[in-house]
Amino acid sequence: MSRSDRPYSGDVLDAQAIRFSHRSVVLRKIWDSEAISRADLARATGFSRSTISAIVGELLGAGLVVETRRGASRGGRRPILLELVSDSRVMVGVEIGGGHVSCALVDLRGRVLEHVSQDFDTRDRPQETIDIAATMIRRCVLEPAPIRPRLLGIGVGLPAPVAPGTSETLALVLPAWEGVDVIQQLEARFRVPVFADNDANAGMRGEARWGAAQGCEHAAFIKVATGIGAGFRLGGQLFSGHQGFAGELGHMSIDTSGPPCVCGLNGCLNVVVGTPPLLDRCRIRRSRYPDTLLDLDKLSVASLVQAALQGDSLAREVVGYAGSTLGIAIANVLNLLNLERVVLGGRITRAGDHLLGPLQASLNERALSPAISESTVVISENDQAVCLGAACLVLEAALAEQRISIFSKEDMAA
């Protein structure tokens, strides 16, 4: 019986576990540096030079790291510089949104090597959606021939709460997907480990590792779309709550005298600044803006954003309203959790300052509390935040040695 089969195994450390964590520390340090010598690694991590040598030897063997050039002398022998081989391992990230499917091939530095996307109404057709995703994955992974053996696995971001460790979505949100096992299907087709999570959680992971929330112990990623969902990083780890349903920001009550929501509350964020109510607001306010550019028959978030960027008053009013209302919700979140950073994602964020300005103004009115005034709210720099995050899901599983190890080189030989 190995230690991992035993009770308390989650808490109990053995020599293996500590050795593993040490390898991670060293790898992480190389990752964070452009190039670094063994001696500097020893100084930076506190390990002895002999230990560093042993660990680096393994990393070289696994192909994760290479010796490149030699550094400048500090008065003695010149150091051998080590660098991360960014594409020695790659991950596939899949984003399944309400109205589209995207897929990206991502390397260890979060660089997108391939990317494909397609509009598709996924809500009621899970099987077709998975087929589309599989085709995309095949395109990303098989075309550049030698990539396959370096593939760590596939991550999937789903537009609903996901039970941890599975791909079961909350039936309340996606009834048609009940019983559909995305993980099992994709694992059967591609024979690599597959992981799934909520889209906002995935986005949070990506932003924390490669994006606007790097170095933040406490942060949130808020995805503004049909519904408003949040992913939290608390204490340096993704937080998903007791059953994995944390982040349902969309059902925060903003105005108890507002319109009713399916959840039983009135004036939820979803029924105020979700996509449908925002588009409705365009229609309702249309009459006050006679010379608007918006075509009410072909209304979409994309056209709304475009109009706002072109200076349309109605579009700016609606986007600004969304911003200031989101500000109230974010103020509540910051008061509760005292986060360092909030990253916004979703199509409407492409309106940039037209959204962020009113949002900030709304926050500044409440800036008395340092929990609010000393945190920063930014828009994700990456249009593919969720895709990247889904890929990150795989990487983090590998780094935590869940089902795969980034260190094992078994398949790399091929």
Place this chain on the structure above:
Amino acid sequence: MSRSDRPYSGDVLDAQAIRFSHRSVVLRKIWDSEAISRADLARATGFSRSTISAIVGELLGAGLVVETRRGASRGGRRPILLELVSDSRVMVGVEIGGGHVSCALVDLRGRVLEHVSQDFDTRDRPQETIDIAATMIRRCVLEPAPIRPRLLGIGVGLPAPVAPGTSETLALVLPAWEGVDVIQQLEARFRVPVFADNDANAGMRGEARWGAAQGCEHAAFIKVATGIGAGFRLGGQLFSGHQGFAGELGHMSIDTSGPPCVCGLNGCLNVVVGTPPLLDRCRIRRSRYPDTLLDLDKLSVASLVQAALQGDSLAREVVGYAGSTLGIAIANVLNLLNLERVVLGGRITRAGDHLLGPLQASLNERALSPAISESTVVISENDQAVCLGAACLVLEAALAEQRISIFSKEDMAA
């Protein structure tokens, strides 16, 4: 240079750290059992019998554990049963509220060995408050003579956000306390380590270890008083946010069209169900309840609760209103964090079901989400939850080997 002085020390484990964590696991298991043998410890923890023997030897030496009776035979030699010595270490917990100071002597099982309390307006008189607290501590610790050498330290719960690792309170909430160093003053007087935290955070710690949130990885303790504050336990650890200000539930916006709050928002929880607005509600609604028992000249939470328990309609209306409004705020928190349990504290909770009933009803209206329907909200069973929690603060520091160790027996000899 020891490992702990080095960079990365937070993440890097050495043999010492793993040994320490193993001792904690074994101690914890004995703690959780009435009485347990070495053989059962080995089975429960997964360690070998030899390792258990070594660790138990240390625990015996530290006086934390004793061999008591012998257990029943399972077909062979009868086991020697080990038990925790509950009062081998004791802690003092101090609660400083807006209108009172309390102090308790607490043992390892969370039993209150001594308890004193006194009404006092602490807000504007920090120095007198500390003097009162010091007198109470002296009474608790010195009277029962042999206790002093077993005292691990003193914990203080303060009615404002506290910067982590210090006793600095947020000047915004307690201006008169700015620059007052409670930790330094009490350490100078008693020569034991002193720790401070926000009252709600302290309460959360106590409830998680000894109270209604035992075994919960994700929970909240909500203190309903002049202001409404929350302490969170997320992922098995207290969560205090980026600067230590997490938990400001009182400034959650409940009704954007409600009365204004100092924070800049309208309809904050504080201005709706804090003590002052609740007492105001009694006065405003008085005329509709001609035969109320409430004396408007001597209105207090205590008298409100008493009247509600005695069947007074006005009091029940006000308490019920508080409950259903708290329900909205708690629904928001549960949607965000998907907690397993919420524990309520503060004097008004003594109204029991008169508060909890409407609160639950308010939650049940939103029970569509499993994040809400599968969590439980309870009232703290302990009137001294914050005092106990403050004592717990010391214990947890000792268990984490911050400044003190529960294992060291240096002072115990005396």
Place this chain on the structure above:
DNA sequence: CATGGTTTGTTTGAGCCACGGACGAAGTAG
């Protein structure tokens, strides 16, 4: 250009911790 001092990276022996197996002690069942 040889020499000494420095820095880098590797090798080697020792220490710490947990484990497994052997052993005596202390029971039970027949």
Place this chain on the structure above:
DNA sequence: CTACTTCGTCCGTGGCTCAAACAAACCATG
């Protein structure tokens, strides 16, 4: 009384890290 089981302890082994010694590579200097 004997065979068998369980409990707790003792001792040798193995895994991992460290410190010290060592070899390689480089700079400065006379």
